[in-house]
Amino acid sequence: MTGTLAPTKPLTAQDRCDRCGAQAYVRATLTGGADLLFCAHHGRKYAETLRASGADIQDETDKLIENRLRGEDHS
Template sequence: MNAALAPTLNAADRCDRCGAQAYVRASLHAGGELLFCAHHGREHIPALAGVADIHDESERLLEPTPVGETTA
């Protein structure tokens, strides 16, 4: 799967390490994928860079949420 074409991660996507909301998807070249929160993504992306396509949406954490709205 091409990481650029991967669907946007949402609140149902959970980190494989801690269960928090996932913001990073590593699509392994050998097949399968790993999901990580921003924290675990920063920890594991360097080791996965050569064996996976990385789709990182952690910049979404910096987007302001208007008062009264929730993120999905």
């Protein structure tokens, strides 16, 4: 979602959305360094507001497409 994100560790199945508890596919790193994790739905919902406040967004929602192509569905 942004091109300026410093390298971070990939999100795993253990990472959960801070809003609903589903698997996280989006990490928002706030200007102070704190991270918020979101599922794809909540990541899309809050991305613009987070970006406007200076957060860097790590978007791994492409994993959902990869999982569906392999016959897996973790959404």
